[in-house]
Amino acid sequence: MAVVSSPRKAVFNRLAIVGVLxxxxxxxxxxxxxxxxxxxxxxxxxxxxPTVFFTPEITxxxxxxxxxxxxxxxVDKATxxxxxxxxxxxxxxxxxxxxxxxxxxxxxxxxxxxxxxxxAVISTILAVGFGxxxxxxxxxxxxxxEADLLFFILSTRMLPxxxxxxxxxxxxxxxxxxxxxxxxxxxxxxxxxxxxxWLMKGxxxxxxxxxxxxALVDGxxxxxxxxxxxxxxxxxxxxxxxxxxxxxxxxxxxxxxxxTNRRAQTAPPFIPSQLGSGLPDWTTIAAGTVLFLxxxxxxxxxxxxxxxxxxxxxxxxx
Amino acid sequence: MANVRxxxxxxxxGAHTAVRDLSLDIADGEFFVxxxxxxxxxxxxxxxxxxxxxxTAGRIVLGGEDMSDxxxxxxxxALVFQYYSLYPRYTVRQNLEFPLKSKVHSYSxxxxxxxxxxxxxxxxxSHLLERKTDRLSGGEMQRVAIGRAIVREPRxxxxxxxxxxxxxxxxxxxxxxxxxxxxxxxxxFLFVTHDQIEAMSMGDKVGVLNDGQxxxxxxxxxxxxxxxxTFVATFVxxxxxxxxxxxxxxxxxxxxxxxxxxxxxxxxGSAQAGGVTLGFRSEDIRVGPDEATEAVVHDVENHGVxxxxxLRIGGHxxxxxxxxxxxxxxxxxxxxxxxxxxxHCFDAKTxxxxxxx
Ligand SMILES: Nc1ncnc2c1ncn2[C@@H]1O[C@H](COP(=O)(O)OP(=O)(O)OP(=O)(O)O)[C@@H](O)[C@H]1O
Ligand SMILES: [Mg+2]
Numbered sequence: 001m002a003v004v005s006s007p008r009k010a011v012f013n014r015l016a017i018v019g020v021l022x023x024x025x026x027x028x029x030x031x032x033x034x035x036x037x038x039x040x041x042x043x044x045x046x047x048x049x050p051t052v053f054f055t056p057e058i059t060x061x062x063x064x065x066x067x068x069x070x071x072x073x074x075v076d077k078a079t080x081x082x083x084x085x086x087x088x089x090x091x092x093x094x095x096x097x098x099x100x101x102x103x104x105x106x107x108x109x110x111x112x113x114x115x116x117x118x119x120a121v122i123s124t125i126l127a128v129g130f131g132x133x134x135x136x137x138x139x140x141x142x143x144x145x146e147a148d149l150l151f152f153i154l155s156t157r158m159l160p161x162x163x164x165x166x167x168x169x170x171x172x173x174x175x176x177x178x179x180x181x182x183x184x185x186x187x188x189x190x191x192x193x194x195x196x197x198w199l200m201k202g203x204x205x206x207x208x209x210x211x212x213x214x215a216l217v218d219g220x221x222x223x224x225x226x227x228x229x230x231x232x233x234x235x236x237x238x239x240x241x242x243x244x245x246x247x248x249x250x251x252x253x254x255x256x257x258x259x260t261n262r263r264a265q266t267a268p269p270f271i272p273s274q275l276g277s278g279l280p281d282w283t284t285i286a287a288g289t290v291l292f293l294x295x296x297x298x299x300x301x302x303x304x305x306x307x308x309x310x311x312x313x314x315x316x317x318x
Numbered sequence: 319m320a321n322v323r324x325x326x327x328x329x330x331x332g333a334h335t336a337v338r339d340l341s342l343d344i345a346d347g348e349f350f351v352x353x354x355x356x357x358x359x360x361x362x363x364x365x366x367x368x369x370x371x372x373x374t375a376g377r378i379v380l381g382g383e384d385m386s387d388x389x390x391x392x393x394x395x396a397l398v399f400q401y402y403s404l405y406p407r408y409t410v411r412q413n414l415e416f417p418l419k420s421k422v423h424s425y426s427x428x429x430x431x432x433x434x435x436x437x438x439x440x441x442x443x444s445h446l447l448e449r450k451t452d453r454l455s456g457g458e459m460q461r462v463a464i465g466r467a468i469v470r471e472p473r474x475x476x477x478x479x480x481x482x483x484x485x486x487x488x489x490x491x492x493x494x495x496x497x498x499x500x501x502x503x504x505x506x507f508l509f510v511t512h513d514q515i516e517a518m519s520m521g522d523k524v525g526v527l528n529d530g531q532x533x534x535x536x537x538x539x540x541x542x543x544x545x546x547x548t549f550v551a552t553f554v555x556x557x558x559x560x561x562x563x564x565x566x567x568x569x570x571x572x573x574x575x576x577x578x579x580x581x582x583x584x585x586x587g588s589a590q591a592g593g594v595t596l597g598f599r600s601e602d603i604r605v606g607p608d609e610a611t612e613a614v615v616h617d618v619e620n621h622g623v624x625x626x627x628x629l630r631i632g633g634h635x636x637x638x639x640x641x642x643x644x645x646x647x648x649x650x651x652x653x654x655x656x657x658x659x660x661x662h663c664f665d666a667k668t669x670x671x672x673x674x675x
Contacts, residue, residue: 210403213370216390217397218466219420229405 031293037286042093045282059089060287066090067098067105109288112270117295118181119266120249123188127245128238130189131196136226138197139204140212150201153194161191162254172259179260187259188249195248196241203237204230239306243299250296267292319506320381320473321346322367327376329362329530336362338530339376344474344523346381349500349507353517354527355553360510361400363527364476367508368397380473391422396467400478400510402459404451410462411447414438417470437465440495456483461492468499474506481516493520514554518542526550548669551597551662557626557637560603563666564596571596571663574631577611580656582663582673593666600626602660603638605646609655615646629654 037045039056068090075091083091090097098105137143138150168187169178177183207230215225231238257269271288274281300307322344329337337359344350354360365371367378369390378385385393396417404413414434418425425433438444441461451459460483467475477496481489497520500507511517517524518538526533526541526549533553534546545551551559564573572579573596580596605627613629613636620642627646629636638654640646663672 208403210399210401211405213390214397214399214403214405214466215416216370217368217395218417218470219391219394219422221389221391224421232407 034286034289037282038290040283040286042281042283045286057089059093060281060283061291062086062089063093063095063281063284064109064287064291065107067107068095069098070094071096108265108270109267112265112267113291115181115260115264116250116266116268116292119184119188119264120246120295122181123185123192123249124242124246126185126189127192127196127249128200128242130193131200131241132231132234132238134193134197135200135204136230138201140209150198153197156190156194165254165258168255169258177259179262179264181264183259184256184264184266187255188252191252192245192248196245199241199244200234200237203234203241206237207233236306239303243303243307246299247296319346319471319504321348322350322474322506322508323379324363324367325377325379327363327366327373327378329359329366329371330374336530337366337373340530340532342525342532342535344506344508346506347504349497349509349520349522351517351521351524352508352510352527353512353514353521353524353554355512357529358527359530360512360527361478362530364397364478364508364510367393367474368395368476369393370397391420394422394472395474395476396470396472398463398467398475398477398480400482402456402463402483404454404459404462404466406452408451409447410438410443410449410451410454410465413451413462414447414465414469417466423470433469434465437469440468440499441465441492457485457488460484464492464496468503471503471505474508475500477507477509479511479513480509481511482513489516496520514556518554526553528553544671544673545597545662546671548595548597548664548671551664551671555599557600557639559597559599559662560636561595561597561664562634562636564594564663565592566594566663567591571661574611574634577631578656579610580658580661582661583659594672595664595666595669597662597664597671598656598660600637600639602657603629603636603654604657605638605640605644605652605654607653609653611655612651612653615648615650615652618646618648627652 033050036052038060039058040051040054041057041059044051044054071091071094074094075096080088080091087097134153138146143149172178172183177186211229211233212222212225215229216222220228251268252266253268256266260266260269267288271285271292274285274288322342324340324342327337327340328335340359340363342363352360352363362371366373367380367385369385369388380393380395405416408416411434414437415430418430418433434447435444438447441464443458443461443465446454446458446462451462454462460480464477464480467477481492484492493516496507496509499505509516509520518541521538523535524538524541525535528549534541534550536544541550541554545554545559548561552561562573562578564571564578566582568591570579570581571594578596580598611631613631615627616630616635617628619626619628623642624639625642625644625646627638627640629638629652636654646652661673664670665672
């Protein structure tokens with residue numbers, strides 16, 4: 001790579017770098033916009049043309065986490081001076097923090113965020129777990145109607161999910177799954193399972209069956225061979241599948257909006273719902289969005305090595 | 319250690335029959351070599367014994383016990399795979415201790431270490447113990463695979479062409495080492511190869527496999543000197559046994575347009591007259607001025623102490639082994655004869671040896 005053989009190749013390499021740079025900028029621009037908005041003073045959030053240079057502040061994040069109301073008259077100086085720094089930022093915006101008996105009332109955001117985490121993490125674990133076992137079965141054992149079964153699993157993805165939204169809603173209400181974590185988890189596992197099975201089957205097929213056979217001969221049961229030999233080999237595939245499942249569950253909006261409203265509501269339907277109350281405060285919404293992006297970014301970053309290997313899996317092995 | 323018995327075993331893959339109604343007896347402590355060309359079903363037989371595949375019909379008996387319902391682990395056999403299947407991400411040491419750490423055994427740490435040391439010394443991989451297996455050469459991988467078998471004391475060792483990836487020198491050394499090891503352990507070995515030299519030099523017994531069926535079982539000498547049919551005759555021995563069509567009448571075979579007449583002995587003498595195939599090995603041909611048949615030297619291959627001379631008689635080619643110091647030139651005329659005591663007479667249709675009992 002360091003050695004460039006011909007001038008033509010050198011030119012081509014430069015062009016390729018420029019192309020990649022442009023693509024990166026195009027893709028990162030919206031993220032930059034939302035991230036910069038999250039640190040802007042409120043009055044700079046909607047200027048035309050957009051403000052590029054400003055003194056960043058973290059007021060939007062403070063507002064994100066506390067319950068507050070608009071004040072009718074300005075706060076008196078003594079109260080203002082006695083308040084901690086973060087509460088002063090709220091007073092600056094003409095609002096005051098709601099308290100119950102001295103304790104600050106938290107906004108619904110942390111709860112919704114937790115809901116998102118619970119639902120996405122559990123549904124990912126289940127979808128990837130079931131998917132891995134199912135894929136192993138399909139990959140290693142002969143069974144009647146194997147191709148038909150696999151096709152059936154895939155066919156669950158052929159219908160745009162929103163088509164079944166109304167029946168889903170009615171069914172969920174009938175069995176009391178409305179606005180529950182379990183309800184959303186079941187739904188997301190169902191969404192992701194076919195994807196997980198198919199993806200994992202590809203990875204399983206790549207693992208030579210001789211590895212397990214050797215372990216069987218060496219005195220291990222099939223289960224032990226699976227956990228000791230197959231699973232570590234499949235780690236790459238599992239990581240890749242988990243990232244995809246997690247992102248799907250984390251970002252899902254339509255069903256979360258329809259099937260949850262309070263207790264089990266996830267962040268995606270919650271964040272825009274904040275638009276409704278009074279004038280839209282774009283900085284707080286942006287702050288909520290930025291925090292919401294973080295888990296996926298971290299998750300992907302932690303697994304990036306596996307992901308890259310996952311993408312080039314076949315090429316590396318052979 | 320245990321004996322191995324295959325009882326009318328058949329294995330089909332779909333419509334294809336890989337092993338056909340095969341019966342085989344391997345005695346306890348025997349070094350049995352299964353010899354056959356590619357696709358003969360050698361790997362399939364090992365997999366059936368190990369329990370990795372189930373026979374379509376027939377029984378496999380280890381140490382007197384019917385294995386039909388036993389799991390692979392319960393059978394307690396060691397198998398060296400044809401395509402080395404070392405555990406990736408493990409070091410050589412971890413690979414070697416993997417079978418010892420199975421719940422089936424309960425070896426102490428010291429015992430595990432000692433076994434690994436012994437096996438790696440025999441296989442000359444002591445310096446590789448801490449190496450990851452994906453950083454090994456093909457030959458080193460193969461030796462580690464053998465090591466994973468010999469650290470154990472299984473009921474039977476199954477080895478699927480374990481020496482095929484090694485250079486000639488190492489192969490020779492390991493042949494001796496394996497044979498030695500078998501003597502020491504007193505283990506039952508079923509060793510698969512398509513290399514007849516390996517078979518002849520290592521086997522207490524050799525089973526020649528052809529197209530899923532046993533063509534002949536016997537000591538290397540029996541296989542070589544009394545091949546049961548033309549397949550065994552041509553598969554074992556290098557160069558392959560010469561086969562020429564002939565006619566049997568009155569205890570004599572007339573071949574090559576009447577130019578070669580050989581009296582035959584044994585059962586063939588009394589067999590029905592008619593078309594036969596005459597077989598004789600290259601080393602049983604004498605070349606000299608007083609011999610009966612005239613031939614033209616077609617080709618000469620030098621093999622060091624001897625040369626393989628291809629003789630042309632009419633339209634027939636026959637290979638003869640001649641000492642290196644006998645001068646022969648291509649296209650010159652020579653005379654040759656065949657050692658009558660060593661010729662074989664095969665049924666022209668079935669290929670069965672009429673000479674050997
Ligand atoms: N899983 C399978 N499915 C279908 N056919 C198979 C399978 N395994 C083996 N066969 C067929 O059975 C026959 C015997 O195969 P086997 O692997 O036992 O041969 P082999 O004697 O070990 O050959 P080689 O020396 O090339 O390893 C071959 O014709 C092969 O194509
Ligand atoms: Mg084979």
